[in-house]
Every structure is written in structure tokens, then in C-alpha cells.
Amino acid sequence: MSNPFLSPSTLPYQLPPFAEIALEHYAPAIEAGIEEQRREIANITRRRDMATFENTMVPLEQSGQTLIRVLRVFFNQSSADSSDELAELEERFAPILSAHDDAIEFDSALYARIRHLHENLESLGLTDEQRYLVERRFTRMTLAGAGLDDEAKARLSELNQRLSVLQTRFEKNLLADTNDLAVVIDDVAELDGLTAGEISAAAQAAADRGLEGKHLVTLVLPTGHPWLASLTNREVRARIMAASRARAARGTANDNSDVLLEIVRLRAERAELLGFENHAAFVTADGTAKTPARVAEMLEKLAPAAARNARAEQEKLEALAGHRIEAHDWPFYSERVRTAEFDVDTAALRPYFEAERVLQQGVFAAATAVYGITFSERTDLQGYHPEVRAFEVRNEDGSELGLYLLDLYTRDTKRGGAWMNELIGQNELLDHPTIVVNNLNVSKPAAGEPTLLTFDEVNTFFHEFGHALHGLFAHVVYPSFTGTNVYRDFVEFPSQVNEMWMLWPEIVGDYAVHHVTGEPIPGEILDRIRASETWGEGFATSEYLAAALLDQAWHTLSAAEAAAVTDVAAFEAAALARVGLDNPAVPTRYSSTYFAHVFSGGYSAGYYSYIWSEVLDADTVEWFKENGGLTRANGDRFRQYVLGLGGAGDPLEAYREFRGRDAVIEPLLTRRGLAA
Template identity: 75%
Template sequence: MTTTPFSQPSTLPHGLPPFADIRDEHFAPAFDEGMAEQRAEVANITRVRSMPTFENTMEPLERSGRILDRALHVFFNKSSSDSNDTTNALEEEYAPKFAAHNDAIRLDSQLYWRISTLWEGRESADWTPEQRYLVERWHTEMTLAGAGLDDEAKTKLSELNARLSTLTTRFEKNLLADTNELAVVIRDRAELDGLGDGEIASAAGAARERGIEDAWLVTLPLFTGHPWLASLTNREVRERIMTASRSRGIHGGEHDNREVLLEIVRLRAERAELLGFASHAAAVTADQTAKTPEAVAGMLERLAPAAARNARAEQEALEKQAGQPIAAHDWALFTEKVRAAEYDVDTAALRPWFEAEQVLRDGVFFAAGQVYGLTFEERPELQAYHPEARVFEVFEEDGSALGLYVLDLYTRDSKRGGAWMNPLISQSELLGIPTSIVVNNLNVPKPPAGSPTLLTLDEVNTLFHEFGHALHGLLAHVTYPRFSGTNVYRDFVEFPSQVNEMWMLWPEVLANYAKHVETGEPLDQGIVDRLHASEQFNEGFSTSEYLAAALLDQAWHRLSASEAASVTDVAAFEAAALAEVGLDNPAVPTRYSSTYFAHTFSGGYDAGYYSYIWSEVLDADAVEWFRESGGMTRANGDRFRAFVLGIGGSRDPLESYREFRGRPAELAPLLKRRGLE
């Protein structure tokens, strides 16, 4: 085997990958070495002649694949945050190989027999609760993956999985390329009227990085639209930006995602049928807290009519302000005008109070210190995967080290859109890994050198949200790697991060970080009060655009195999799906249209985009508990850590939530929050 930087655990602090030594050419041999090693390790388990025990089956299975695990965590972080032609080609080449490798383990009949035998004897087994849950999860996942199928069906299943892995990778690469190509070039500075000097400078810098002189470049975020639509006064420019955003993946050429999407839908439905499910949504939700697509539909469809009515009322108010019909590219601008008129709040004008370093250190880190007792120390001598990524060491209240936190704040052409958290190293007692390393990626426009980074209110919220995922990854303490960090049900994983958003406007936290970047003046309490008063403002739009995307995701994935085979027109299907649930208002487009819906066609949220609002039921209920229980106290933080963050995926999350709250979560707090009572 070829030795690579992944062949042995890193000797750097907390096992930080040796990024100074890692080259693109190391990935392929590491993948090959890692897959071969894990196949041999699984073969050693299945060739054991004695009856299965936890010690001779589950423990070696959990120990397996360490080289591959180290290489994949580094690679997929790089391919999403700093991709290049080499990593793109590698991802396309290895996607079907990884799918085949996973199938070789998940569909292994002998391994399945051993785990099934353990599960059948669970009542007499002397296991810890975490061990019992580990056997349950492996048995359930292998069963649902098709381990019980006959050999012919398994062969077909593996072919489908391999093809799907190639298609989802292609969808993501097409989207990144199209997003870059459709960025809007502005030649006349006057057309940027309404933007601040920092935003204009960022657009000029983006153009220079592309080699475009005497121009400004408006790069596109992942979602429909653009934050700057709330400020730009030139309607034609706003329309150009909105049109570019909504054109991704549908304008023909090599990056058109329509045929890729249709094949993904057809193959997912075919795979679900092979596994004995009516649809891909049924197959996915069977192993989530929702359990059935009918449960998901029941919730989403209950919320949609009220959200649509609220959005129509908001539209009428905007049209009254504008004195004209409101199009999608007008909504954000006139929303801010109405917000200013009704609540005397101009969110764009608040950016000088949200300087990024203050938000990070005096807001995000401060809140984690107050609630969980954590402290953070920047380690500039530790090299991350990109010069803009910063490394912080995290410490417990008693001074013991908890791990490393990496922040990669700025947008760049090599980074996919959106914001996310990735683990690089995950704690596990079994593997002797005492701490974790997590990464947060955002896409904030980079200001010129020497200028402060001023965040929008939404970007501040995003940083608090993603840091909630980071806390989940850092604070989880488990025995088995299967349960490390955020390895929980997909429709539960957003809950801890949503709770962390609460601290953004919490009085002690806001007062600590929201200070004017030049004068140090705190944000006026009157403005804060008006921000709180306007919290439900525009919720009809926000809820409608989200629900439209969630229901669109369900519509694609609730198709049977025969129904999926008959769909040939992406736009027509999308229009019909949105009309059916009453969310087809042209002024309120879906947050993600099908051809740039990365969450569902390449991001692992297929039939699962509902997870955000499903988790928000728990979030709203938990926030209510914090308020009732004294708010920002160490005791409350310790309880939330004990029952949610600290357990990782090592027990049933809803059972744990019931213990935390003293009862199951209730829907009423969410309805109140979103104005949907």
C-alpha cells in the first residue's frame, strides 16, 4: 500500500489533519488503501466461526475503516469548501466506488446474520444501553438498506446506488459551475444604488478575482434571490439578479440539471420499490423520527394554508407601499420599506453593529461560555485547509481541552453555496479519540483588505445556527463512532442548532457584541425592542417559501416508480406540485427550485427537507423551556447538554427530549412563533 498522510492518525493537537502535508494526489491512494483495509476488517469479522458476540462483531465493526474515515472527512470538507478540477474529477470517479464499498458492508449477508442474531438475543444480553442501541441501529439500517434481499436483488440495488452516487455528484458540480457562470456583472456603479460602501467594495473585489476590470460582480447564494435585493433601488438590476438565480440548471448547456434530476427521481423510486416501499419518501422516513411521509404531509399541509394567507396579506401591504404590483424581485426591497414604516427598523442600517469579529468572540463564543462554560483561544500556528480558515482551541470550564473549532467565513468561487458544519475528527472512547474537530463554513462576501466585515442580521443568525451544529459535534461524548457528534436522525439534527439561534438577540449576549464598529456605541434598546416587535413580520413569506421547498421535495419523492417514469417536464411538475398546496404565488417563489435544490438532489436531505420545521417544533418548545427556567444559566446549559448535545446519537432522541422537557414537545410554541395560530 502507498503511504499517505492518512495512513496513520495525526500527531498534531487533537488529531488535526496535517494539512501542510496533504496534497490532492494523496486522496486516491488513501481511498484505495482505506477501502481495502475496511473490507479486510469486515472479512475478519464474518470468518469468525464462533457465535456472534458484541465483542467479536460490533466492536471490530465500529473500529473498522479508520484510514478511509480520516481521508473522507478531509476530502469532502475540501470538495465543498475549496474544490478544484482535481477534486471534482476525483469525486465523480470515486462516488460509485464509495457506493459499492458501502453496499459491500451494508449488504453483507454474513455480517447481517451476525448482527441479526445479536438483536434476536437482546433480551438476555448483558449490554449497556448504548451497546443495545448500537445493535438496534445497525440492524435497522442494514435491514432498510436491503441486507435481507436475495443476491439478484442486491446486485440490482448496488447498480442503482452506484448510478445515483454519480448523478448526485454531477448535480452538485453542475450547480456550482452554473452559479459561478450566472453571477451578474454590473458595469455602471450607479446601478448599485442602495448598497453600502462595503457591499460595493465586495462586489468590486469579486469582479477583480474573476479578472473582470472596471466592473462589479454580484455572486449568487444557494437560495432563490439575493440579500442585496433588499437594498438595490434599480428594479432592472434586481430583476436581472432574480432571473439569474432562478435560471440555474435550466438554461441548457452542459450544466443543465433537468435530465440529471429526472434520472435521480426515477432511480430513487425504483430503488424504493426494490426495497419494498411505495416511494423514496416512504423508504427515507421509515428510519427517521417522522416514520411515514403521511406524518410529514400532515404537518406541512396543516401549516401551508395559513402561511399562504399570511403571505397574501403581506403582499397587499407591500403593494400599498409600492403603489404597484409586487414581483418576486421587489419583495425584499419593499419589505424593508414597510418594516421601516411600521416598526422603524432598517435591518441594512444595522450592519455596523454586527462586525464579524465582535459577533464571533463577544456573541457566539460569549454565549457558549455563559451557557456551557466554554472558552476559545485562537491557534494561528495550526494550519487549516485554506488560508482563510481560522483554528480555535476549545476548553471546558475546568480548563481541560475539548477540541478544535475551525471557521471558514468567506465566499469564494471554489466553495459551494450555503452554510454548514463538517466534522474532521470525532470523539470516541472505543477508538481512544478524546476530543473532536469541527468546521463551520459560511459564504459572507469578503471586504477589501483593511476593511471590517459587517454582517447582515441574517448572516449573524446563520453564524449562531451553524455554531449550534459545532457545539453538538464538540460536546457529544460517546463510546462508539457510529454515535459521534451530529450522527443523529436527519429530522432531529437541526434542533440543537436552531436552539442556539435563541442567543443572538438574548439581552446579555446582544449587549456584549452589538457595538458600533467605529464608535463602540451599543445598539439602542429602542431598536432592539422594535426588532423583537417585528419578529413575526414577513413570516408569511418566510414560512411559505420554506414550505414550498419542503413540499416540492416531498412531491418528487412520494412518486412511485411508475409515476416517476412518466414525469418528463421538470418545470411543469414543479408548478403543479406548488399549485396543489396553494403555494404557487409568483411573488413568493420557492426557496429552492428543483434544478438548484442542492439539499434534496445532492446534499443528503432527499425527502428530508421537512426536517427544518419538524425540528423547529422541538426548538420552539425548548426555547420556551429556557425562558420559563431562568434563561441563560449554567444549570440550564448543563441540562440541555446532558439530554441533547452530550449524547450524540447514542439513544433515541425523542425519548431523551421527553426526559429533558418532562413531556413530549408541543406544536403550539411553533405556531405562535410563526404567526400560524
């Protein structure tokens, strides 16, 4: 049987031929891809002539295409539609792939050639993008350890391989325990407060597991579950919260405590081997923040005000409830306060947020209005799962921009949360188009029932589509800079900006339409929503900052300090108490054992990126408002200076060109109710 990964796809936009791909294709394709790239790197390093951009950087950028082709599909499927067999394959190849990456990053001959180019940048006559490519590659290899001696490199490779195994195991454990802890409801009366669609989704989830006649509340990745705001049964709310907080911390085979402790220790050792005080220093050195001290300065400046606001909110909730507020009570009574003070019930808004209309008249329509792009569904193209939909995206002049894949619904085989990734990234060197994927985790109702989104799910949809736009608009010459390949603490900026269109008057009136009556959402409701925007920000900012500071606490440990930590829960409690974010009614957004962003994702020591990027985001929203709002001219400027750059230039310099100055923090403080 021929392997579909061993040559470029002939489908439109080089869409992977999912109908032909089987589990047995992955291993041989990965192995072939590794061997192919080894030969390609050897062809560069065995040269005896002086290094030039053309004989070193260009073939380096061209290398590894088979491996990239298979791994993008493989890792997408392992996140969105996994299986025991796929998880085992991922765990098997994690150390092999880590060793392969290290072999390239540690290659002394390759490093010497790139160092030569870096030392002679001024005389090479390079374009701006070529110059930046040399600078970034030299920095990347230096930080990776290319300049270390052989003994240090060997130890570093061992650490990287072990970490790759542990990070894969963390995600595998979390998915398994999340499924195990889904809450079974025997009596549908216990789901009072949920909509018919939500109850239908719970019934379908139970039926999918063979629990006929019952209902199942599947868990989402953050600590809080969206249904906690609606469920009237306090005991059920408590069961859901307890299940959420127990994930991968129950002393079972899926417990992540020992896994994450080893991850922390090995990351700290690796950082010291590379000459850094701790892992956070290593990570921030290659970001816009540059040092953990700058991160701490910002987070710790915001934390007291956020905690103060959360306590003020808590007093209101307890006055309304007439009893002490527990973590599982907060969302429910927060909605009651929002209703009482602002006459806004976000749970009651769901009939206005029918998923298809949100997509077509909201998410897509906003992008058309701002950037002129259009979308048409390609039902002839098959995704990696039957629920995946494909849309062709074109520029205003009709030219092709790329493919957008949407995977909307939750399932047991999909990890929690929402995300965007690329299946193929545009670049001129290899003449590649763009395919981006958005994954969400919306509960799927029974057949015939409409999919109604929560207010937060609509916001998440706009957010993740902002990442997709970043991937689609990036136009670069070299593959290293494709799409969202930017600094980690910058990558959330474009996605957060896209959230602004959710409630923009010209957009929301078209998509927020009652799915039964056809009536648009009343203007007075929108006014009240906007008036209530700072309500709950004390809680929201506190739970986020708690997670960001917890991430920093783990990753600012030295190797000796990390080795001394043996109790995950005690460490977490102490870390949150130190910054005044240990209010039991306001749990951290992610506790350590299910903090996938930092222990199995790409955000280790980088979860601060969301609020770091939000400074730019809030400042950009002010710019749009000051310059006429939703206009094509504004969209073109933002696309030109920010989205279209991809990773091919310094992002903060690009922002200065776009804005005319550096970002200021005041709009963020106002948005989150922290200005006082």
C-alpha cells in the same frame, strides 16, 4: 513520498496535516482504505464462533479508520475549496465508494451475526449504548437491503452507484452554473443602496475574475439574494433574481433537469425494491416522523395559513410600492414596510454586526455563558485554506473539548449555503478527540475594509454554531454515534435552539456594537426588532414550505409515476399549485434544479426536517424562558440530556427527559404568526 492519510495525525487533536496533503494523496489513500476495511470485515465474517458484541460490533466499529480519515478531509475540501481536478476525482470515486458501502451493508454473513445479536438482546447484558448500537445497525442494514436475495442486491448496488455519480454531477453542475450566472455590474451607480463594504466586496469579486473596474454580484444558494433588500435599482434586482432562478435550468452543459429526473426515477425504483411505496417512505422509516403521511399532515396544515399571511403581506407591499410586486421586489419593499411600521431597517443594522465581534462577543460569548466553555485561537495550526481559522475549545474546568475551525468567506471554489461537518468525531473506543468545521459564505470586502454581516448572516452564524456545539458536546463510546449522527429530522433541533441567543439581552448588547462609533445597538432598536419578528413570516414560511412540499412531491412518486415525468418546470408548478403555494411573488426557497439539499446533499425527502425540528426548538426556547433563561444550570441540563447524547439514544426519549413531556406545537405557531 509518504502519504499523510495512512496513519493518524500527530498534530494536536489529530488535526489533518494540511500542509502535507496534496491532490495526489487522495486516490491511493482511498484505495488503501477500501482494501483495509474489506480485510477487517472479512476478519469478522470468517469467524466460526457464535456472534457476541465483542467479536462482531466492536471490530465493526473499529474498521475503516484510514478510509474515514481521508474521506472526511476529501469531502470537506470538495465542498469548501474544490477544483476541476478534485471534482473529477469525486466523480470517479463516487460509484466505487458506493459499491464498497454496499458490499458491507449487503454482507449476508455480517447481517446474520448482527441479526443474531438483535434477536438475543435481552440476554446479552449490554449497556444502553451497546444495545442501541445493535438496534440501529440492524435497522440500518435491513433498510439498506441486507435481507434481499442476490439478484435484488446486485440491482440495488447498481442503483446506488449510479445515484452516487448523479448526485456528484448535480453539485458540480450547480457550482459551475452559479459561477457563470454571477451578475456583472458595469456602473457602480447601479448598486445604490448597498453599503460601502458590500460594494467593496462586489469590486473584489470582480477583480478576482479579472473584471477590473467592474462589480460582480455572486449568487447565494437560496433563491433570494440578501442584497435584494437594499438595492434601489429595480432592473438590477430583476437581473439578480432572474440569474438565481435560472441556475442549472438553461439547457446548457450544466443543466440539472435530466440529472434530477434520473435521480428521482432511480430513488423510486430503489425504494420499491426495498419494499417501500416510494423514496419518502423509505427515508422517513428511519426518522422520528416514521411516515410521509405524518410529514404531509404537518406541512399541509401549516401551508394555508402561511399562504394567507403572505397574501396579506403582499397587499401591504403593493400599497406602499404603488405597483404589482414581483419576486425581485418583495425583499426591498418588505424592508420598507418594516421601517415604516416598526422603524426597523435591517440593512441599516450592518454597521453593528462586525464579523469578528459577532464571533467573539456574540457566538463564543453565548456558549461560554450557557455552557462554561472557552475559546482560544491556535494560529500555529494550519487549515485546508489560508482563510480557515482554528480555535481550541475547553470545558469550564480547563479540560480539552475539541477544535473549532471557521471558514467564513465565499469564494468560487466553495459551494453555496452554510454548513457544519466533522473532521474527526469523539469516541472512547478509538480515543478520538473532536474537530468540527463551520462554513459560511460571507462576501469578503477589500483589504482594510471591515466585514459587516447582515441580520440574516448573524442568525446563520448562530445556527451553524449550534451544529458545532452538538458535535463538540456529544460524548459517546462508539464511533457510529459521534457528534451529529442522529436522525435527519432531529439534527436541526440543536442548531435552531442556538439561534435564540442572537437577540438575548445579555448577549446582543455586547456584540452588536457600531464598528465606527463603538456605541452599542440602542435598546429601542432591539425592542422594535423583537416587535417586528412576525413581520415577513408569511413570506418566509411560505417559501420554506414550498421547498419542503416540493421535496415531498418528487419523492412520493412511485417508480411508474416518476418514469412519466419529463418536464421539471411543469411538475414543480403543478406541485406548488396543489398546495396553494404558487404565488409568483413568493418563489420557493430552492427550485428543483438548484435544490442541492435534496439532490446532492443528505436531505432527500427530508427537507421537512427544519420545521419538524423547529417544533422542538420553539418548545425548548419556552422552557429556557420559564426557567430563568441564560443560566449555567439550564445549559448543563440541555447539554446533558440533548447535546451530550450524540446519536447514542432515542432523541425523542431524551427530549422527554429534558422537557418532562413531549413537545407541543403552539410555540411554533405563535413564533411564525400562524396561531390564528
